[in-house]
Amino acid sequence: MEQSLIRLTHCQKNIFCFLVPEQCPSCGEELKGSRLQEAPVSLPCPFTNGHKTSCCLLIAPAQDNFNRDFTGTSDLHTGISNTKGVVYNYTQTGVHKDQSGWEHSVSIPLVRPDMFHLLDQWDNYLDRFSDGPMWDPVWHSFHEDDHNCFSFCLNFVNTVLSAEGHSSLSKDTFTYNFILPRMRRVSKFTTLYQQVQKEQYYVVDRHEEGQEDSSEEITNKVTDISPI
Ligand SMILES: [Zn+2]
Numbered sequence: 001m002e003q004s005l006i007r008l009t010h011c012q013k014n015i016f017c018f019l020v021p022e023q024c025p026s027c028g029e030e031l032k033g034s035r036l037q038e039a040p041v042s043l044p045c046p047f048t049n050g051h052k053t054s055c056c057l058l059i060a061p062a063q064d065n066f067n068r069d070f071t072g073t074s075d076l077h078t079g080i081s082n083t084k085g086v087v088y089n090y091t092q093t094g095v096h097k098d099q100s101g102w103e104h105s106v107s108i109p110l111v112r113p114d115m116f117h118l119l120d121q122w123d124n125y126l127d128r129f130s131d132g133p134m135w136d137p138v139w140h141s142f143h144e145d146d147h148n149c150f151s152f153c154l155n156f157v158n159t160v161l162s163a164e165g166h167s168s169l170s171k172d173t174f175t176y177n178f179i180l181p182r183m184r185r186v187s188k189f190t191t192l193y194q195q196v197q198k199e200q201y202y203v204v205d206r207h208e209e210g211q212e213d214s215s216e217e218i219t220n221k222v223t224d225i226s227p228i
Helices: 116-131 147-164 169-199 211-219
Strands: 004-009 013-017 057-062 078-082 086-089 093-100 107-108 201-206
Touching: 013 169, 057 169, 078 147, 086 147, 107 169, 116 147, 147 169, 169 201
Parallel strands: none
Antiparallel strands: 004 013, 013 201, 057 078, 057 107, 078 086, 086 093
16 A cells, blocks of 8 residues: 555545546546645555554554455454564564564554653563463464454453453453454545545445545544553
């Protein structure tokens, strides 16, 4: 996703494209010099370089389909970044501390930026937690369904929550409140992007029920609420 996706509005349509066209793809009117109802908006790409994040949950396609885009069905791999962008993640062979490979991820901030004492302790917590016997494949083997990269992340979040005197989050709460809203945005963005790649433009009626929301959801950043 090297090109940035642009949304412009003309003749009551939302038009998505990589380059503002000379003529409106919907009504054919010359756009050059004509007044658009609104200035074209560049849609923020929902992917981040995970190694430039700090204290985030990162979601990336699993290794075997790393070159594929998010489709909502492809396997996803999750990890947690420390304050230096090293990504801790659990696989069949134990906990890995990756310095590369997470350049194209969805990031979910886990800690409020004003929690200084916690940010100070984060790397220690993460190291201590990763060294625990639970994540050592010799002690307790990796299981795709219930002892996997995601349980590593969720357990870590809950360990920190408990150290901070808060109650823990269930898998469902964590998924529904923090992961799904972002993944929905990613999936909408990806769909639009592929449409534009294929057809050059993607046109939707501005007032069509539901359609407007889809691009609004992408344009407006998901409020960065963090669980800790
Ligand atoms: Zn038009």
